[in-house]
Amino acid sequence: QVQLVESGGGLVQAGGSLRLSCTTSGRTFYSYMLGWFRQAPGKERDFVAGINYSGDKINYADSVKGRFTISRDNAKNAVYLQMNSLKPEDTAVYYCGAMSGPGNTERDRVRYWGQGTQVTVSS
Numbered sequence: 410q411v412q413l414v415e416s417g418g419g420l421v422q423a424g425g426s427l428r429l430s431c432t433t434s435g436r437t438f439y440s441y442m443l444g445w446f447r448q449a450p451g452k453e454r455d456f457v458a459g460i461n462y463s464g465d466k467i468n469y470a471d472s473v474k475g476r477f478t479i480s481r482d483n484a485k486n487a488v489y490l491q492m493n494s495l496k497p498e499d500t501a502v503y504y505c506g507a508m509s510g511p512g513n514t515e516r517d518r519v520r521y522w523g524q525g526t527q528v529t530v531s532s
Contacts (some may be wrong), residue, residue, distance in 0.1 A: 413505045416429070420530075423531065424495065427495065428489060429445065429490040429505075429526060430487060431490075438483070441509050443506070444460070445479060445503060445506075446516060447501035449502075455470065456470055456514065456516060457470050459508065460479045460480070462483065464481050477492050479491075492528070503528050504523055505523040
């Protein structure tokens with residue numbers, strides 16, 4: 410069993426920055442690729458960024474490349490998402506997910522979800 414708890418969301422003006430954190434518990438932390446996803450009202454939950462245990466495999470959604478950075482601190486069982494140059498279209502609930510096994514998409518591979526943290530970007 411893996412539990413994930415997100416924090417760091419809030420209200421920010423366009424062009425601003427936020428740093429999201431996700432702390433995890435569970436002895437099998439190393440088994441999972443960790444990722445960030447987001448869901449805007451009325452839309453599907455979309456992949457944002459993912460990172461493997463060693464940190465040498467990272468991928469991003471095209472919409473956030475060059476603006477967001479995912480990182481991982483295995484000593485703290487945590488994953489972070491640094492979000493810069495935020496845009497109103499980044500407004501969503503952001504979720505941390507622990508991925509393993511096969512799946513057609515990153516979302517299909519999520520085995521555990523956090524409860525989410527709201528990010529609101531005003532124009």
